[in-house]
Amino acid sequence: MTDALSHTTAHGAEPNESVVHRIGEGLQRSMPVILTTAGLLLVWQVGVTVFNVPTFMAPSPTAIAVALYENAGTLWRNVQPTMLEAALGFVFGNLFAILLAVWFVHSPMAERAVYPLAVFVKAIPIIALAPIPVLIFGNGLTPKIIIVALICFFPTLVNMVQGLKSASPAMLDLMRVLSASPNEVLWKVRIPASLPFLFAALRIAATSCVMGAIVVEWIGSTYGPGALIIDATFNFRSALLYATVVIAALLAVLLFSLVSLAESRIVRWKPAASE
Amino acid sequence: MLATLEQKPEVAVNQPAISVRNVSVRFGEGKGEVTALSDVSLDIPEGGFVTMLGPSGCGKSTLLRAIADLVPTSGGSISVLGRSPRQAREGRDFAFVFRDATLLPRRSVIDNVRLPIEVGKKAGATFDDPHKLLAMVGLSGRENALPHELSGGMRQRVAIARALVTRPRILLMDEPFGALDEITRDKLNEELLRIWQETGTTIVFVTHSIPEAAFLGQHVLMLKAHPGRVKEFMKVDFPSGRSLAIRDTVEFITVTARLRSMLEECL
Numbered sequence: 001m002t003d004a005l006s007h008t009t010a011h012g013a014e015p016n017e018s019v020v021h022r023i024g025e026g027l028q029r030s031m032p033v034i035l036t037t038a039g040l041l042l043v044w045q046v047g048v049t050v051f052n053v054p055t056f057m058a059p060s061p062t063a064i065a066v067a068l069y070e071n072a073g074t075l076w077r078n079v080q081p082t083m084l085e086a087a088l089g090f091v092f093g094n095l096f097a098i099l100l101a102v103w104f105v106h107s108p109m110a111e112r113a114v115y116p117l118a119v120f121v122k123a124i125p126i127i128a129l130a131p132i133p134v135l136i137f138g139n140g141l142t143p144k145i146i147i148v149a150l151i152c153f154f155p156t157l158v159n160m161v162q163g164l165k166s167a168s169p170a171m172l173d174l175m176r177v178l179s180a181s182p183n184e185v186l187w188k189v190r191i192p193a194s195l196p197f198l199f200a201a202l203r204i205a206a207t208s209c210v211m212g213a214i215v216v217e218w219i220g221s222t223y224g225p226g227a228l229i230i231d232a233t234f235n236f237r238s239a240l241l242y243a244t245v246v247i248a249a250l251l252a253v254l255l256f257s258l259v260s261l262a263e264s265r266i267v268r269w270k271p272a273a274s275e
Numbered sequence: 276m277l278a279t280l281e282q283k284p285e286v287a288v289n290q291p292a293i294s295v296r297n298v299s300v301r302f303g304e305g306k307g308e309v310t311a312l313s314d315v316s317l318d319i320p321e322g323g324f325v326t327m328l329g330p331s332g333c334g335k336s337t338l339l340r341a342i343a344d345l346v347p348t349s350g351g352s353i354s355v356l357g358r359s360p361r362q363a364r365e366g367r368d369f370a371f372v373f374r375d376a377t378l379l380p381r382r383s384v385i386d387n388v389r390l391p392i393e394v395g396k397k398a399g400a401t402f403d404d405p406h407k408l409l410a411m412v413g414l415s416g417r418e419n420a421l422p423h424e425l426s427g428g429m430r431q432r433v434a435i436a437r438a439l440v441t442r443p444r445i446l447l448m449d450e451p452f453g454a455l456d457e458i459t460r461d462k463l464n465e466e467l468l469r470i471w472q473e474t475g476t477t478i479v480f481v482t483h484s485i486p487e488a489a490f491l492g493q494h495v496l497m498l499k500a501h502p503g504r505v506k507e508f509m510k511v512d513f514p515s516g517r518s519l520a521i522r523d524t525v526e527f528i529t530v531t532a533r534l535r536s537m538l539e540e541c542l
Binding site: 168170171173174175176177178179180181184188189192 | 340343344345364365367369370371373374375377379380381390391393394395396
Protein backbone atom coordinates (compact mmCIF):
# COMPACT_ATOMS: atom_id res chain seq x y z
CA MET A 1 0.00 0.00 0.00
CA THR A 2 2.97 2.34 -0.15
CA ASP A 3 4.13 4.24 -3.18
CA ALA A 4 7.22 3.44 -5.14
CA LEU A 5 8.99 6.43 -3.64
CA SER A 6 8.18 5.77 -0.01
CA HIS A 7 11.50 4.11 0.75
CA THR A 8 13.48 7.18 -0.16
CA THR A 9 11.35 9.49 1.94
CA ALA A 10 11.75 7.67 5.26
CA HIS A 11 12.50 10.15 8.01
CA GLY A 12 16.16 9.73 8.95
CA ALA A 13 17.19 10.14 12.58
CA GLU A 14 19.29 13.19 13.38
CA PRO A 15 22.88 12.21 14.13
CA ASN A 16 23.70 13.00 17.74
CA GLU A 17 26.65 15.38 17.34
CA SER A 18 28.63 16.67 20.29
CA VAL A 19 28.79 20.44 20.83
CA VAL A 20 32.59 20.47 20.48
CA HIS A 21 32.33 18.67 17.18
CA ARG A 22 29.78 21.17 15.90
CA ILE A 23 31.88 24.19 16.94
CA GLY A 24 34.85 22.60 15.19
CA GLU A 25 32.80 22.18 12.04
CA GLY A 26 31.62 25.79 12.25
CA LEU A 27 35.20 26.99 12.55
CA GLN A 28 36.19 24.90 9.58
CA ARG A 29 33.40 26.40 7.49
CA SER A 30 34.35 29.94 8.54
CA MET A 31 38.06 29.38 7.94
CA PRO A 32 38.19 31.06 4.49
CA VAL A 33 36.60 34.28 5.76
CA ILE A 34 38.75 34.29 8.92
CA LEU A 35 41.89 33.94 6.80
CA THR A 36 40.78 36.67 4.37
CA THR A 37 40.10 39.06 7.25
CA ALA A 38 43.41 38.30 8.91
CA GLY A 39 45.20 38.80 5.59
CA LEU A 40 43.54 42.18 4.95
CA LEU A 41 44.33 43.40 8.48
CA LEU A 42 47.93 42.32 8.03
CA VAL A 43 48.27 44.18 4.69
CA TRP A 44 46.69 47.24 6.32
CA GLN A 45 49.00 47.13 9.35
CA VAL A 46 52.13 46.62 7.23
CA GLY A 47 51.05 49.32 4.73
CA VAL A 48 50.45 51.93 7.40
CA THR A 49 53.79 51.13 9.10
CA VAL A 50 55.93 50.90 5.95
CA PHE A 51 54.57 54.04 4.26
CA ASN A 52 54.53 55.91 7.55
CA VAL A 53 50.92 57.04 7.16
CA PRO A 54 49.98 59.61 9.83
CA THR A 55 47.46 58.22 12.34
CA PHE A 56 44.89 61.00 11.71
CA MET A 57 44.67 59.90 8.03
CA ALA A 58 44.50 56.16 8.57
CA PRO A 59 45.17 54.51 11.92
CA SER A 60 46.63 51.03 11.97
CA PRO A 61 44.47 48.07 13.10
CA THR A 62 46.48 47.87 16.33
CA ALA A 63 45.85 51.59 16.99
CA ILE A 64 42.13 50.97 16.47
CA ALA A 65 42.27 48.03 18.87
CA VAL A 66 43.94 50.24 21.46
CA ALA A 67 41.27 52.93 20.90
CA LEU A 68 38.55 50.31 21.31
CA TYR A 69 40.10 49.23 24.60
CA GLU A 70 40.76 52.72 25.95
CA ASN A 71 37.34 54.08 25.00
CA ALA A 72 35.36 50.95 25.88
CA GLY A 73 33.33 52.82 28.52
CA THR A 74 32.51 55.75 26.23
CA LEU A 75 31.63 53.48 23.34
CA TRP A 76 29.37 51.28 25.46
CA ARG A 77 27.58 54.31 26.93
CA ASN A 78 27.03 55.69 23.45
CA VAL A 79 25.94 52.47 21.79
CA GLN A 80 23.17 51.74 24.34
CA PRO A 81 20.70 54.47 23.24
CA THR A 82 21.39 53.57 19.61
CA MET A 83 20.52 49.95 20.31
CA LEU A 84 17.26 51.07 21.86
CA GLU A 85 16.45 53.39 18.95
CA ALA A 86 17.29 50.75 16.39
CA ALA A 87 15.32 48.05 18.20
CA LEU A 88 12.20 50.17 18.82
CA GLY A 89 12.26 51.61 15.31
CA PHE A 90 12.68 48.10 13.93
CA VAL A 91 9.68 46.80 15.88
CA PHE A 92 7.35 49.73 15.12
CA GLY A 93 8.34 50.07 11.46
CA ASN A 94 7.97 46.38 10.71
CA LEU A 95 4.79 45.97 12.73
CA PHE A 96 3.17 48.86 10.88
CA ALA A 97 4.34 47.44 7.53
CA ILE A 98 2.93 43.99 8.33
CA LEU A 99 -0.44 45.38 9.42
CA LEU A 100 -0.64 47.56 6.32
CA ALA A 101 0.22 44.59 4.09
CA VAL A 102 -2.56 42.52 5.68
CA TRP A 103 -4.98 45.38 5.08
CA PHE A 104 -3.88 45.70 1.43
CA VAL A 105 -4.43 42.00 0.79
CA HIS A 106 -7.97 42.21 2.15
CA SER A 107 -8.84 45.49 0.43
CA PRO A 108 -7.58 46.11 -3.11
CA MET A 109 -9.02 49.62 -2.79
CA ALA A 110 -6.80 50.35 0.20
CA GLU A 111 -3.82 49.06 -1.73
CA ARG A 112 -4.57 51.35 -4.68
CA ALA A 113 -5.12 54.30 -2.36
CA VAL A 114 -2.14 53.96 -0.04
CA TYR A 115 0.58 51.93 -1.79
CA PRO A 116 1.63 54.77 -4.17
CA LEU A 117 1.98 57.08 -1.15
CA ALA A 118 4.26 54.56 0.52
CA VAL A 119 6.38 54.43 -2.64
CA PHE A 120 6.56 58.23 -2.67
CA VAL A 121 7.71 58.40 0.94
CA LYS A 122 10.34 55.79 0.15
CA ALA A 123 11.54 57.88 -2.80
CA ILE A 124 12.50 60.79 -0.51
CA PRO A 125 16.19 60.34 0.43
CA ILE A 126 16.30 59.47 4.11
CA ILE A 127 19.08 62.04 4.63
CA ALA A 128 16.72 64.73 3.38
CA LEU A 129 13.94 63.49 5.62
CA ALA A 130 15.98 63.04 8.80
CA PRO A 131 16.00 66.72 9.96
CA ILE A 132 12.20 66.95 9.92
CA PRO A 133 11.45 64.77 12.97
CA VAL A 134 14.45 66.37 14.74
CA LEU A 135 12.86 69.80 14.20
CA ILE A 136 9.52 68.52 15.49
CA PHE A 137 10.63 66.31 18.39
CA GLY A 138 14.03 67.71 19.32
CA ASN A 139 17.15 65.76 20.17
CA GLY A 140 15.56 62.87 22.06
CA LEU A 141 14.87 59.25 21.14
CA THR A 142 11.63 59.94 19.21
CA PRO A 143 13.04 61.36 15.95
CA LYS A 144 15.53 58.50 15.72
CA ILE A 145 12.86 55.89 16.27
CA ILE A 146 10.70 57.52 13.59
CA ILE A 147 13.47 57.51 10.98
CA VAL A 148 14.54 53.95 11.81
CA ALA A 149 10.91 52.82 11.56
CA LEU A 150 10.62 54.56 8.20
CA ILE A 151 13.72 52.80 6.90
CA CYS A 152 12.46 49.37 8.05
CA PHE A 153 8.94 50.02 6.87
CA PHE A 154 9.25 49.98 3.10
CA PRO A 155 11.14 46.76 2.31
CA THR A 156 8.92 44.91 4.77
CA LEU A 157 5.74 46.33 3.25
CA VAL A 158 6.74 45.34 -0.29
CA ASN A 159 7.89 41.86 0.72
CA MET A 160 4.96 41.19 3.02
CA VAL A 161 2.40 42.15 0.37
CA GLN A 162 4.14 39.86 -2.09
CA GLY A 163 4.43 37.11 0.53
CA LEU A 164 0.76 37.23 1.50
CA LYS A 165 -0.15 37.05 -2.19
CA SER A 166 2.22 34.15 -2.80
CA ALA A 167 -0.25 31.61 -1.38
CA SER A 168 -1.04 29.14 -4.16
CA PRO A 169 -4.36 29.73 -5.97
CA ALA A 170 -5.26 26.07 -5.45
CA MET A 171 -4.74 26.43 -1.70
CA LEU A 172 -7.06 29.46 -1.71
CA ASP A 173 -9.60 27.46 -3.75
CA LEU A 174 -9.42 24.71 -1.15
CA MET A 175 -10.11 27.19 1.64
CA ARG A 176 -13.08 28.51 -0.34
CA VAL A 177 -14.49 25.01 -0.80
CA LEU A 178 -14.14 24.61 2.97
CA SER A 179 -16.02 27.94 3.42
CA ALA A 180 -13.13 29.23 5.53
CA SER A 181 -13.40 32.80 6.84
CA PRO A 182 -10.94 35.48 5.64
CA ASN A 183 -9.35 35.30 9.09
CA GLU A 184 -8.77 31.55 8.76
CA VAL A 185 -7.33 32.00 5.27
CA LEU A 186 -4.98 34.67 6.63
CA TRP A 187 -3.65 32.64 9.55
CA LYS A 188 -3.58 29.19 8.02
CA VAL A 189 -2.52 29.95 4.44
CA ARG A 190 -1.37 33.49 3.77
CA ILE A 191 0.80 34.22 6.80
CA PRO A 192 2.71 30.91 6.69
CA ALA A 193 3.28 31.47 2.96
CA SER A 194 4.56 34.98 3.64
CA LEU A 195 7.15 34.08 6.30
CA PRO A 196 10.13 33.48 3.97
CA PHE A 197 9.38 36.84 2.28
CA LEU A 198 8.97 38.56 5.64
CA PHE A 199 12.28 37.31 6.97
CA ALA A 200 14.10 38.35 3.80
CA ALA A 201 12.83 41.87 4.48
CA LEU A 202 13.61 41.73 8.21
CA ARG A 203 17.21 40.81 7.47
CA ILE A 204 17.55 43.89 5.26
CA ALA A 205 15.84 45.99 7.94
CA ALA A 206 18.12 44.65 10.69
CA THR A 207 21.21 46.14 9.09
CA SER A 208 19.68 49.30 7.67
CA CYS A 209 18.02 50.29 10.96
CA VAL A 210 21.42 50.87 12.61
CA MET A 211 22.39 53.05 9.65
CA GLY A 212 19.17 55.03 10.07
CA ALA A 213 19.78 55.66 13.76
CA ILE A 214 23.33 56.88 13.08
CA VAL A 215 22.19 59.23 10.30
CA VAL A 216 19.75 60.97 12.64
CA GLU A 217 22.39 61.16 15.36
CA TRP A 218 24.58 63.09 12.91
CA ILE A 219 21.89 65.68 12.48
CA GLY A 220 20.73 66.18 15.98
CA SER A 221 22.26 64.34 18.88
CA THR A 222 24.79 64.67 21.67
CA TYR A 223 25.20 60.92 22.07
CA GLY A 224 25.43 57.72 20.06
CA PRO A 225 27.92 56.47 17.46
CA GLY A 226 26.58 59.11 15.04
CA ALA A 227 27.51 61.97 17.36
CA LEU A 228 30.75 60.20 18.24
CA ILE A 229 31.71 59.90 14.56
CA ILE A 230 31.15 63.64 13.97
CA ASP A 231 33.07 64.51 17.14
CA ALA A 232 35.99 62.18 16.40
CA THR A 233 36.27 63.42 12.80
CA PHE A 234 36.46 67.13 13.71
CA ASN A 235 38.96 66.43 16.47
CA PHE A 236 41.15 64.22 14.22
CA ARG A 237 40.73 61.31 16.64
CA SER A 238 40.89 58.85 13.78
CA ALA A 239 41.43 55.74 15.88
CA LEU A 240 38.28 56.52 17.86
CA LEU A 241 36.39 57.18 14.61
CA TYR A 242 37.38 53.77 13.26
CA ALA A 243 36.59 52.14 16.59
CA THR A 244 33.10 53.67 16.46
CA VAL A 245 32.62 52.33 12.93
CA VAL A 246 33.57 48.86 14.18
CA ILE A 247 31.07 49.10 17.05
CA ALA A 248 28.26 50.33 14.73
CA ALA A 249 28.95 47.46 12.36
CA LEU A 250 28.95 44.95 15.23
CA LEU A 251 25.57 46.28 16.34
CA ALA A 252 24.16 45.72 12.84
CA VAL A 253 25.66 42.23 12.74
CA LEU A 254 24.11 41.46 16.13
CA LEU A 255 20.63 42.48 14.96
CA PHE A 256 21.11 40.55 11.73
CA SER A 257 22.08 37.43 13.69
CA LEU A 258 19.05 37.78 15.96
CA VAL A 259 16.74 37.91 12.94
CA SER A 260 18.49 34.92 11.36
CA LEU A 261 18.15 32.99 14.62
CA ALA A 262 14.43 33.81 14.82
CA GLU A 263 14.04 32.74 11.20
CA SER A 264 15.70 29.38 11.75
CA ARG A 265 13.40 28.80 14.74
CA ILE A 266 10.17 29.84 13.03
CA VAL A 267 10.63 28.90 9.38
CA ARG A 268 11.65 25.37 10.17
CA TRP A 269 9.76 23.42 7.57
CA LYS A 270 10.88 22.94 3.99
CA PRO A 271 8.07 23.76 1.59
CA ALA A 272 7.42 20.89 -0.79
CA ALA A 273 8.84 21.60 -4.21
CA SER A 274 5.68 20.67 -6.09
CA GLU A 275 3.20 22.66 -4.02
CA MET B 276 -25.57 4.40 0.73
CA LEU B 277 -28.36 4.03 3.23
CA ALA B 278 -26.26 5.47 6.02
CA THR B 279 -25.45 8.59 4.06
CA LEU B 280 -29.06 9.07 3.06
CA GLU B 281 -30.17 8.90 6.65
CA GLN B 282 -27.84 11.78 7.50
CA LYS B 283 -29.43 14.18 5.05
CA PRO B 284 -32.99 12.98 4.53
CA GLU B 285 -34.20 16.11 2.71
CA VAL B 286 -33.13 14.71 -0.66
CA ALA B 287 -35.35 12.21 -2.47
CA VAL B 288 -33.67 8.95 -3.43
CA ASN B 289 -34.14 9.19 -7.17
CA GLN B 290 -33.13 12.79 -7.56
CA PRO B 291 -29.82 13.22 -9.39
CA ALA B 292 -26.92 14.28 -7.16
CA ILE B 293 -25.96 17.05 -9.54
CA SER B 294 -28.25 18.59 -12.12
CA VAL B 295 -26.86 21.06 -14.66
CA ARG B 296 -29.35 22.97 -16.85
CA ASN B 297 -28.35 25.13 -19.85
CA VAL B 298 -25.28 26.39 -18.06
CA SER B 299 -22.91 28.78 -19.76
CA VAL B 300 -19.75 30.31 -18.35
CA ARG B 301 -18.02 33.29 -19.93
CA PHE B 302 -14.76 34.87 -18.85
CA GLY B 303 -13.63 38.40 -19.59
CA GLU B 304 -15.51 41.32 -21.08
CA GLY B 305 -16.00 42.93 -24.49
CA LYS B 306 -13.67 41.72 -27.21
CA GLY B 307 -11.63 39.60 -24.82
CA GLU B 308 -14.68 37.57 -23.80
CA VAL B 309 -14.19 33.83 -23.92
CA THR B 310 -17.05 31.35 -23.74
CA ALA B 311 -15.78 28.45 -21.68
CA LEU B 312 -19.10 26.59 -21.48
CA SER B 313 -22.16 27.00 -23.66
CA ASP B 314 -25.60 25.57 -22.90
CA VAL B 315 -24.43 22.51 -20.95
CA SER B 316 -27.08 20.24 -19.47
CA LEU B 317 -26.56 16.95 -17.70
CA ASP B 318 -27.53 14.88 -14.69
CA ILE B 319 -25.13 13.02 -12.49
CA PRO B 320 -26.81 10.13 -10.68
CA GLU B 321 -26.55 9.82 -6.92
CA GLY B 322 -23.81 7.34 -6.03
CA GLY B 323 -22.46 7.37 -9.57
CA PHE B 324 -18.90 7.68 -10.77
CA VAL B 325 -18.71 10.02 -13.75
CA THR B 326 -15.45 10.79 -15.52
CA MET B 327 -15.15 13.90 -17.68
CA LEU B 328 -13.04 13.75 -20.79
CA GLY B 329 -12.45 16.18 -23.63
CA PRO B 330 -9.84 18.13 -25.56
CA SER B 331 -7.98 21.01 -23.92
CA GLY B 332 -10.15 24.06 -23.63
CA CYS B 333 -13.41 22.11 -23.56
CA GLY B 334 -14.20 23.46 -20.10
CA LYS B 335 -14.05 20.23 -18.09
CA SER B 336 -12.38 21.92 -15.17
CA THR B 337 -14.58 24.98 -15.53
CA LEU B 338 -17.71 22.82 -15.29
CA LEU B 339 -16.37 21.10 -12.19
CA ARG B 340 -15.43 24.44 -10.66
CA ALA B 341 -18.87 25.88 -11.46
CA ILE B 342 -20.47 22.93 -9.65
CA ALA B 343 -18.15 23.65 -6.69
CA ASP B 344 -19.04 27.36 -6.60
CA LEU B 345 -15.48 28.29 -7.51
CA VAL B 346 -16.51 29.87 -10.83
CA PRO B 347 -19.67 31.95 -11.33
CA THR B 348 -22.03 30.87 -14.10
CA SER B 349 -23.20 33.34 -16.73
CA GLY B 350 -26.48 31.57 -17.41
CA GLY B 351 -28.51 28.47 -16.61
CA SER B 352 -28.70 26.75 -13.25
CA ILE B 353 -26.84 24.14 -11.27
CA SER B 354 -28.40 22.13 -8.51
CA VAL B 355 -26.29 20.11 -6.09
CA LEU B 356 -28.42 17.74 -4.00
CA GLY B 357 -31.35 20.08 -4.60
CA ARG B 358 -29.49 23.17 -3.45
CA SER B 359 -27.50 25.92 -5.12
CA PRO B 360 -23.73 25.31 -5.41
CA ARG B 361 -23.15 27.97 -2.79
CA GLN B 362 -25.54 26.39 -0.28
CA ALA B 363 -24.03 23.00 -1.00
CA ARG B 364 -20.53 24.36 -0.44
CA GLU B 365 -21.51 25.98 2.84
CA GLY B 366 -23.30 22.80 3.89
CA ARG B 367 -20.18 20.76 3.07
CA ASP B 368 -22.17 18.55 0.70
CA PHE B 369 -19.16 18.11 -1.55
CA ALA B 370 -15.39 18.00 -1.24
CA PHE B 371 -12.87 18.96 -3.89
CA VAL B 372 -9.56 17.29 -4.76
CA PHE B 373 -7.17 19.38 -6.84
CA ARG B 374 -4.40 18.44 -9.24
CA ASP B 375 -1.90 19.57 -6.59
CA ALA B 376 -2.29 18.00 -3.19
CA THR B 377 -2.57 21.53 -1.69
CA LEU B 378 -1.26 20.45 1.71
CA LEU B 379 -0.14 23.03 4.23
CA PRO B 380 3.64 22.56 4.22
CA ARG B 381 4.31 23.10 7.94
CA ARG B 382 1.54 20.82 9.17
CA SER B 383 1.84 17.11 9.71
CA VAL B 384 -0.18 14.67 7.64
CA ILE B 385 -2.80 14.16 10.34
CA ASP B 386 -3.15 17.91 10.94
CA ASN B 387 -3.66 18.42 7.22
CA VAL B 388 -6.44 15.84 7.25
CA ARG B 389 -7.98 17.69 10.22
CA LEU B 390 -8.00 21.05 8.39
CA PRO B 391 -11.67 20.83 7.28
CA ILE B 392 -12.68 20.19 10.91
CA GLU B 393 -10.90 23.36 12.03
CA VAL B 394 -12.08 25.87 9.45
CA GLY B 395 -15.40 26.98 8.03
CA LYS B 396 -18.85 26.88 9.54
CA LYS B 397 -19.31 23.98 11.87
CA ALA B 398 -22.85 24.08 13.22
CA GLY B 399 -24.21 20.54 13.40
CA ALA B 400 -21.44 19.15 11.21
CA THR B 401 -20.29 15.58 11.72
CA PHE B 402 -16.84 14.38 10.78
CA ASP B 403 -15.16 11.13 10.05
CA ASP B 404 -12.18 9.96 12.10
CA PRO B 405 -8.97 11.29 10.46
CA HIS B 406 -6.98 8.25 11.61
CA LYS B 407 -9.50 5.87 10.08
CA LEU B 408 -9.37 7.77 6.80
CA LEU B 409 -5.58 7.73 6.73
CA ALA B 410 -5.77 3.97 7.16
CA MET B 411 -8.28 3.85 4.32
CA VAL B 412 -5.84 5.56 1.95
CA GLY B 413 -2.98 3.36 3.15
CA LEU B 414 -1.07 5.91 5.20
CA SER B 415 -1.29 4.44 8.70
CA GLY B 416 1.90 5.20 10.58
CA ARG B 417 2.68 8.33 8.57
CA GLU B 418 0.45 10.62 10.70
CA ASN B 419 3.31 12.80 11.89
CA ALA B 420 5.22 13.05 8.63
CA LEU B 421 5.45 16.45 6.98
CA PRO B 422 4.21 16.84 3.39
CA HIS B 423 7.70 17.33 1.93
CA GLU B 424 8.71 13.96 3.35
CA LEU B 425 6.07 12.19 1.25
CA SER B 426 6.07 11.23 -2.41
CA GLY B 427 3.64 12.89 -4.81
CA GLY B 428 1.33 9.87 -4.69
CA MET B 429 1.28 9.83 -0.91
CA ARG B 430 0.54 13.55 -0.78
CA GLN B 431 -2.43 13.00 -3.07
CA ARG B 432 -3.65 10.20 -0.75
CA VAL B 433 -3.54 12.68 2.13
CA ALA B 434 -5.59 15.10 0.02
CA ILE B 435 -8.20 12.36 -0.56
CA ALA B 436 -8.36 11.53 3.15
CA ARG B 437 -8.79 15.23 3.91
CA ALA B 438 -11.61 15.46 1.35
CA LEU B 439 -13.44 12.54 2.97
CA VAL B 440 -13.22 13.89 6.53
CA THR B 441 -16.38 16.00 6.14
CA ARG B 442 -18.30 12.88 5.00
CA PRO B 443 -19.13 14.54 1.67
CA ARG B 444 -21.88 13.00 -0.43
CA ILE B 445 -20.12 14.21 -3.55
CA LEU B 446 -16.42 14.16 -4.37
CA LEU B 447 -15.30 16.51 -7.15
CA MET B 448 -11.85 15.64 -8.47
CA ASP B 449 -9.95 17.82 -10.94
CA GLU B 450 -7.21 15.70 -12.55
CA PRO B 451 -6.11 14.52 -9.11
CA PHE B 452 -3.58 12.03 -10.47
CA GLY B 453 -2.47 14.10 -13.47
CA ALA B 454 0.94 14.91 -12.02
CA LEU B 455 1.77 11.34 -10.97
CA ASP B 456 3.73 8.62 -12.72
CA GLU B 457 1.77 5.84 -14.38
CA ILE B 458 2.40 3.11 -11.82
CA THR B 459 1.33 5.33 -8.93
CA ARG B 460 -1.66 6.51 -10.92
CA ASP B 461 -2.81 2.92 -11.65
CA LYS B 462 -2.57 2.02 -7.97
CA LEU B 463 -4.50 5.10 -6.90
CA ASN B 464 -7.15 4.47 -9.55
CA GLU B 465 -7.76 1.02 -8.12
CA GLU B 466 -7.91 2.37 -4.58
CA LEU B 467 -10.23 5.19 -5.55
CA LEU B 468 -12.67 2.62 -6.96
CA ARG B 469 -12.51 0.72 -3.68
CA ILE B 470 -13.11 3.91 -1.68
CA TRP B 471 -16.05 4.77 -3.93
CA GLN B 472 -17.56 1.35 -3.31
CA GLU B 473 -16.96 1.55 0.44
CA THR B 474 -18.33 5.06 0.94
CA GLY B 475 -21.06 5.26 -1.70
CA THR B 476 -19.94 8.81 -2.50
CA THR B 477 -20.90 10.31 -5.85
CA ILE B 478 -17.68 11.07 -7.73
CA VAL B 479 -17.13 13.45 -10.63
CA PHE B 480 -13.62 13.05 -11.96
CA VAL B 481 -11.93 15.20 -14.61
CA THR B 482 -9.07 13.57 -16.50
CA HIS B 483 -6.94 13.84 -19.65
CA SER B 484 -6.35 10.10 -19.79
CA ILE B 485 -8.65 7.90 -21.87
CA PRO B 486 -7.77 4.65 -20.02
CA GLU B 487 -8.31 6.39 -16.69
CA ALA B 488 -11.69 7.72 -17.80
CA ALA B 489 -12.77 4.27 -19.02
CA PHE B 490 -11.42 2.39 -16.02
CA LEU B 491 -13.02 4.60 -13.37
CA GLY B 492 -16.20 5.92 -14.89
CA GLN B 493 -19.52 4.21 -14.87
CA HIS B 494 -20.34 7.04 -17.20
CA VAL B 495 -17.96 9.05 -19.33
CA LEU B 496 -18.99 12.61 -20.06
CA MET B 497 -17.35 13.78 -23.28
CA LEU B 498 -17.12 17.53 -23.84
CA LYS B 499 -16.39 19.40 -27.09
CA ALA B 500 -14.25 22.52 -27.22
CA HIS B 501 -14.73 26.12 -28.44
CA PRO B 502 -17.14 26.63 -26.88
CA GLY B 503 -17.35 23.83 -24.32
CA ARG B 504 -20.52 21.78 -24.65
CA VAL B 505 -21.64 18.19 -24.13
CA LYS B 506 -20.70 15.77 -26.88
CA GLU B 507 -21.86 12.56 -25.28
CA PHE B 508 -22.77 10.99 -21.96
CA MET B 509 -21.71 7.40 -22.40
CA LYS B 510 -22.39 4.49 -20.09
CA VAL B 511 -19.41 2.24 -19.51
CA ASP B 512 -20.11 -1.29 -18.33
CA PHE B 513 -17.65 -4.06 -17.66
CA PRO B 514 -19.63 -7.18 -16.71
CA SER B 515 -16.48 -8.90 -15.45
CA GLY B 516 -15.83 -6.15 -12.88
CA ARG B 517 -13.03 -3.63 -12.69
CA SER B 518 -9.51 -4.61 -11.76
CA LEU B 519 -6.34 -3.35 -13.36
CA ALA B 520 -6.17 -6.63 -15.31
CA ILE B 521 -9.24 -5.79 -17.39
CA ARG B 522 -7.27 -3.07 -19.10
CA ASP B 523 -5.68 -5.63 -21.38
CA THR B 524 -9.00 -7.26 -22.30
CA VAL B 525 -10.78 -6.79 -25.62
CA GLU B 526 -13.86 -5.27 -23.96
CA PHE B 527 -11.76 -2.56 -22.30
CA ILE B 528 -9.83 -1.77 -25.46
CA THR B 529 -13.10 -1.56 -27.39
CA VAL B 530 -14.29 1.12 -24.97
CA THR B 531 -11.05 3.12 -25.06
CA ALA B 532 -10.96 2.90 -28.87
CA ARG B 533 -14.48 4.29 -29.02
CA LEU B 534 -13.61 7.08 -26.61
CA ARG B 535 -10.52 7.88 -28.65
CA SER B 536 -12.44 8.20 -31.90
CA MET B 537 -15.04 10.35 -30.14
CA LEU B 538 -12.27 12.57 -28.79
CA GLU B 539 -10.84 12.94 -32.28
CA GLU B 540 -14.24 14.03 -33.59
CA CYS B 541 -14.21 16.77 -30.97
CA LEU B 542 -11.08 18.38 -32.39
